[in-house]
Amino acid sequence: MFDLPSLDLLAQASQGTTPAGPNMLSLLLPLVFVGVLYYVLLVLPRRKQDKQRQAMLDEIKKGDRVQTIGGILGTVVSTDTAEIVVKVDESTNTKMRFVRTAVNKVITETTKAETK
Numbered sequence: 001m002f003d004l005p006s007l008d009l010l011a012q013a014s015q016g017t018t019p020a021g022p023n024m025l026s027l028l029l030p031l032v033f034v035g036v037l038y039y040v041l042l043v044l045p046r047r048k049q050d051k052q053r054q055a056m057l058d059e060i061k062k063g064d065r066v067q068t069i070g071g072i073l074g075t076v077v078s079t080d081t082a083e084i085v086v087k088v089d090e091s092t093n094t095k096m097r098f099v100r101t102a103v104n105k106v107i108t109e110t111t112k113a114e115t116k
Contacts (some may be wrong), residue, residue, distance in 0.1 A: 075087045
């Protein structure tokens, strides 16, 4: 008729004690695990990509063939710390000025072979 565990809880409540709850460490451990997993799977690869991209942007020099994030292809005519000038049309000598971060990739012979 009476459930024995409930009698124990009633006895503890009448004495002023409460049953022991879960350990605080056991509650935080899954949260810490998810945080570490997030860092390893998302933050570290993104940092590596950002470093590679920054190295590519820093190495752009005159004469490089580049593709912008808008898909414009051209040859670098001059570079500055913040921007580059790209010649996009040989026949009309059309040049466009871009910020360095607008460059998507530097086109090399290996890049051309990969796209074919």
